Amino acid sequence: MGSAFSSTRKDGGSSSLLKVGRAAKVVCVALLLFAAGAVATLHHADSSPPAWIPRNRKILRAEAAAAAAGRTRRSRHAMQRRRPASGREPLPRGLAHETSNLEMEPSLAGDPEWRMKQQEAAAAPAAPPPKRKSLLAVPVGIKNKDVVNRLVSKFPADDFAVMLFHYDGAVEQWGDFDWSERAVHVAAKGQSKWWFAKRFLQPDVVAAYDYVFIWDEDIEVDAFDPVRYLDVVRREGLEVSQPALDRRSEIHHAITTRALLPTEDGVHRRVRDARCGDGDGAPPCVGWVEVMVPVFSRAAWRCAWGMVQNDLIHGWGLDYKVGYCAPGDRAVTVGVVDSEYVLHRGVPVLGGGGGNSAGRAAVRRRSSKEMRIFNRRWEQAAAEDKSWKDPYAPEPAREPSSAREPSSG
Numbered sequence: 001m002g003s004a005f006s007s008t009r010k011d012g013g014s015s016s017l018l019k020v021g022r023a024a025k026v027v028c029v030a031l032l033l034f035a036a037g038a039v040a041t042l043h044h045a046d047s048s049p050p051a052w053i054p055r056n057r058k059i060l061r062a063e064a065a066a067a068a069a070g071r072t073r074r075s076r077h078a079m080q081r082r083r084p085a086s087g088r089e090p091l092p093r094g095l096a097h098e099t100s101n102l103e104m105e106p107s108l109a110g111d112p113e114w115r116m117k118q119q120e121a122a123a124a125p126a127a128p129p130p131k132r133k134s135l136l137a138v139p140v141g142i143k144n145k146d147v148v149n150r151l152v153s154k155f156p157a158d159d160f161a162v163m164l165f166h167y168d169g170a171v172e173q174w175g176d177f178d179w180s181e182r183a184v185h186v187a188a189k190g191q192s193k194w195w196f197a198k199r200f201l202q203p204d205v206v207a208a209y210d211y212v213f214i215w216d217e218d219i220e221v222d223a224f225d226p227v228r229y230l231d232v233v234r235r236e237g238l239e240v241s242q243p244a245l246d247r248r249s250e251i252h253h254a255i256t257t258r259a260l261l262p263t264e265d266g267v268h269r270r271v272r273d274a275r276c277g278d279g280d281g282a283p284p285c286v287g288w289v290e291v292m293v294p295v296f297s298r299a300a301w302r303c304a305w306g307m308v309q310n311d312l313i314h315g316w317g318l319d320y321k322v323g324y325c326a327p328g329d330r331a332v333t334v335g336v337v338d339s340e341y342v343l344h345r346g347v348p349v350l351g352g353g354g355g356n357s358a359g360r361a362a363v364r365r366r367s368s369k370e371m372r373i374f375n376r377r378w379e380q381a382a383a384e385d386k387s388w389k390d391p392y393a394p395e396p397a398r399e400p401s402s403a404r405e406p407s408s409g
Contacts, residue, residue, distance in 0.1 A: 101208035134211040139165040139193040165196035194315040203302040220343035229340040239326035239333040242289040250346030266339030287323035287330030314367040317374035
C-alpha cells in the first residue's frame with residue numbers, strides 16, 4: 001500500500017511541473033510580443049513630427065489634390081448611376097417643347113392654353129390653314145426714332161412679330177408708339193446687329209416664324225410693302241432675299257440695285273456689268289444679298305445662324321457665303337426683289353454718329369479684320385472636314401482631248 005501511494009504521488013508531481021512549465025512559456029511569449037509592439041509604437045511616435053510642427057505646403061497641396069480627385073471620381077460615378085440607361089430620354093416623350101417664339105401673353109391671368117386651343121381649332125379639317133407670322137428684328141438707337149417708327153409701322157401686327165435691339169440702352173423712350181407694346185425689347189449698350197442676332201434669334205426660339213427680317217435701322221420704306229414682298233418671295237421660291245435698293249441709296253454692290261427695267265416676276269438673281277460677265281456664277285454676281293436688309297426663310301436662318309461667329313460681331317464676309325444656306329441652287333433660291341424696294345440712307349451708327357470719324361474708322365478696321373478671320377476659319381473648316389464637299393467649288397479644268405491622245409508618229 002505504502003509503495004503504491006508513494007508512486008502515485010511522484011507521478012502527480014511530475015505532471016504538475018509540466019503544466020506550470022507550459023504556462024510559463026505562454027506568458028513569456030506574450031510578454032515578448034507586447035514588448036515588441038511597444039517598441040514599434042515608440043519608434044513610430046519618435047519618427048513622426050509633432051502635431052504643432054507645420055507641414056510642408058507641397059505635401060498639403062498634393063493631399064488636397066488627391067482628395068479633390070477622389071471627390072470628382074465619386075461624383076462622376078454617382079452621376080453615372082443616376083443617368084438613364086442607354087437609349088432612354090430623361091423626359092417622357094411629348095413633354096419637352098423643343099422650340100419657342102416671341103409672342104407675349106396678353107395677361108398674367110386667364111387660361112394658359114388659349115393659344116394651343118386656337119391652334120387646334122385652326123387645324124380642324126373644315127378650318128382654313130392657320131396663318132403664320134414672320135419676324136422683324138432691328139437694332140435701334142433713339143436718335144433714329146422717327147425713321148424706325150416709319151419702318152416698324154409698315155409691318156402689320158397680324159403678320160409680323162417685332163423685336164428691337166437697343167444698342168444705346170434707351171428703352172422707355174419708345175413707349176409713345178402704339179406698336180411698342182407688342183414689340184420685344186432687348187437692351188445691351190454698344191452692341192451690333194449680329195451680336196444681338198447670334199444671342200437672341202436662336203433658331204429654336206424663332207422657329208414659329210416663316211421668315212426672319214434682320215434689318216438695319218436707317219431704311220426708308222415708302223415704296224415697300226412687307227406683305228406683298230413675301231408674296232413674291234413665296235411665289236419665286238426665294239430662301240434668302242432682300243428688297244432692291246433705290247438708286248438714291250448708298251450702293252456697295254451692283255446686284256442690290258433696283259433694275260431700271262424690272263422683269264415681269266419682279267425679281268433679279270444675277271447682275272451683268274464690268275465686274276460680272278455672263279458666265280460668272282459666283283457672289284457678288286449671283287447668289288448674293290447684302291447684310292443690311294436680308295430676309296431668311298426658317299430653314300435658311302437655321303443655317304445662317306450657325307455661320308454667324310460669336311466673336312465676329314459686324315458680319316463682314318457673311319454675304320459672300322450666305323448662299324450656301326439657301327436650300328437648292330443659290331442661283332435660283334437667292335434673289336433681289338425689284339417690285340418692293342427700299343432706300344438705304346447709310347447713316348453711320350456704330351462707332352458714333354456726327355463727326356466722330358475716328359470711331360467709325362476704328363469700327364471699319366475691325367470689320368475688315370473680322371472678314372479676314374471669317375474667311376480663314378471657313379477655309380480651315382472646309383479643309384479639315386473631309387465629309388463636306390463644296391457644292392460651288394469650280395470644277396478642275398479638263399485637259400483637251402488632243403493633248404491626251406498619243407502622237408501617231
